[in-house]
Amino acid sequence: MSGNGFTTCLWFDGDAEAAADYYLSVFKDGRLGRIGRYTDAGPGEAGSVMVVEFEINGQRFIGLNGGPQFPFTEAISFQIHCADEAEADYYYDALTRDGGHESACGWVKDRFGVSWQVTPPGAIELISDPDPGRASRATAAMMKMKKLDVAEMRRAADAG
Incomplete structure (x- = not known):
């Protein structure tokens, strides 16, 4: 290497x-x-x-x-850009298993204390939507989540 x-x-x-x-x-x-x-x-x-x-x-x-x-802190994390919801579910579950735990907004901490952001497709686009109202509603929905639910974020964004 x-x-x-x-x-x-x-x-x-x-x-x-x-x-x-x-x-x-x-x-x-x-x-x-x-x-x-x-x-x-x-x-x-x-x-x-x-x-x-x-x-x-x-x-x-x-x-x-x-x-x-x-020790590790949340000040540093690794973002995993997932290809689809199944991949996001896989990483979220794998990294929280055996002593890892959920945090907020798609973040998890693995059993060694390293922080990861499990990012399903569409999440970043929703919170950075060029329409500030859509972005704000999607972000507000995301802030209430542990595991990101892009469908719910999209419903919130569209609710304006």
Whole structure:
């Protein structure tokens, strides 16, 4: 995994390898890269996983086992642009399973604490409609939702 572009580094507290395995099970277009281990130079225990490289949906990541100092927050999230409602349902369910949870407006937090925005087709178009009234009504409807319901957002937008 080399070349141009960006690699997102995710800081974990000892479970970077488990997180990479989890993401590769959720996102079908993915692959595992190199795994680097701590040496006797530290700071982690010699032989334990320091970093794990992985790629999902064309985005490169590195999971770093850095310790508990920097937990994930909602200040950073990854948006998943879904092709259809079935794909949105799949990601929403997969990422909230096994310790993940719903948030608001299509956001979920996975079991490792990473935030994701599951975006079904049409949602962004509705909240950014060139007609400010339609956009406002769609956004107001969205703000009441956990999982995005584009049909309901569309009904609200059209209700003006």
